[in-house]
Amino acid sequence: MRTPVPTAHDQPRRRATRNGDPLRGRLANRERHGAVIRSAVLGAGMAGRRHAEFYHSRPDVELTAIVEPCRDERIAGLPGSVPLFDSLDNLWEADLNVDVISVCSPPAAHCANVLQAVERGVGCLCEKPLTRTSAEAWQLTAAATRGAAPVIPVHNYAHSPWWRSLKAAVYAAVPETLTVSIERPHAAFGVAGRHAGWRTDAPVSGGGIVWDFGVHALYLADDLFAAAPLSARTSCWREERGCEIECDITFTYPGDRLLRFTGSWCSRRRTSSWCVTAQTQSGGAITLTRQSPSGTGLWLDGVFAEYLMAREGSRAWRRTLRSSAAAILAAEAARRSARSLGTTVLLDAAALHPV
Structure with a gap:
């Protein structure tokens, strides 16, 4: 298993087993943590930082991971105890039982990133634009409506x-x-x-x-x-x-x-x-x-x-x-x-x- 690079303080990771069922793990998580929602953020740019700060400020949400491939000044100022991963694949391998992930990557990766989350039963908040093309939008929308996890576009205005x-x-x-x-x-x-x-x-x-x-x-x-x-x-x-x-x-x-x-x-x-x-x-x-x-x-x-x-x-x-x-x-x-x-x-x- 790959080891995540924390943004500041090195904390041990928590594991949870999904047993092949994307919903079972989330239900087990609720039993252990009550109403606390386990969140992650993909992308540590301007939008990603806002989402990370938002989750970190809510008592009903635990920010469990940040996914950011670049190791530069964007990492500074992020919540120090949150594990940092360099890819979504590494995040999924860690099996942190994430309930919802904010997709704040550039639009070219939105469709693939959201589809990965939906396939695992993880809800998404996706920054705009939803996708680059209507073909990608169709693929994403069809998958989301067939799946068990919601995809919420960030219509913040x-x-x-x-x-x-x-x-x-x-x-x-x-x-x-x-x-x-x-x-x-x-x-x-x-x-x-x-x-x-x-x-x-x-x-x-x-x-x-x-x-x-x-x-x-x-x-x-x-x-x-x-x-x-x-x-x-x-x-x-x-x-x-x-x-x-x-x-x-x-x-x-x-x-x-x-x-x-x-x-x-x-x-x-x-x-x-x-x-x-x-x-x-x-x-x-x-x-x-x-x-x-x-x-x-x-x-x-x-x-x-x-x-x-x-x-x-x-x-x-x-x-x-x-x-x-x-x-x-x-x-x-x-x-x-x-x-x-x-x-x-x-x-x-x-x-x-x-x-």
Whole structure:
């Protein structure tokens, strides 16, 4: 058996036997540890550190392992008593009886990493984008819905106070349009010591600003309209090395509702604007705009609550997973529209997932 490299203090590992059954081990763990949930984090970049800190802060969760192949400055500051593994295979070999793992690796590895966990009956919190392609999203979604372990996409914006207040303000009205504008001087960089520029490396990321920020807009539109998009039409699209750095896309939804997403990684400003237009019962119109603040790590509580409900038998996570997969399909449709000179591309989001 391989020996994990701890981040600070060398502690002996705890073993638990699954006896070939991915659920039996978890049930035995509950008997020994009561309601404590055993978690792990894959990836110690910016997102992974937020997940590790989140788990470490919860009295009902034990952070049992961090998987990170790189031995660099990212390890500094992580909880010192947590064993560090350099691969998922080594984590599974250690048989630590993990209940849930946060997948915070670059998108190219999401599908394979989540499938490994699902096959072992381990629940997942998967960072966005869910996958690089709709084909991968289909494979992952089909496996998750057949298996016993939930896969929860990290739709953290949907649990943010600013989004909840915006939805509450239009609760009694009929939302018609969601307009999202994201401006950045450049793409965000990963942590030094690894592939810091993966967001602009299409084979790793899947795409550019649509895959990075557009998926947020798409799952929020799904939340607002309670429907998947019907079509995509791109009026502006500028690429560098296969990744879009500037775009203007209109997605249509049932009932003539619209999502308009404009994004730029070459702006002189750094802004994020989310605007909802809705029709009131009296026939009037209201328009509400929110500027999304920083602090996304604080919104993991709502995401983790979905996992806790899934442990109790709820299947609501499947809708979140379908929404995340449909966002990848819509992003691909926007790219096809751009490459066909702005032709409207129809989507069949229902065909993407089995349930």
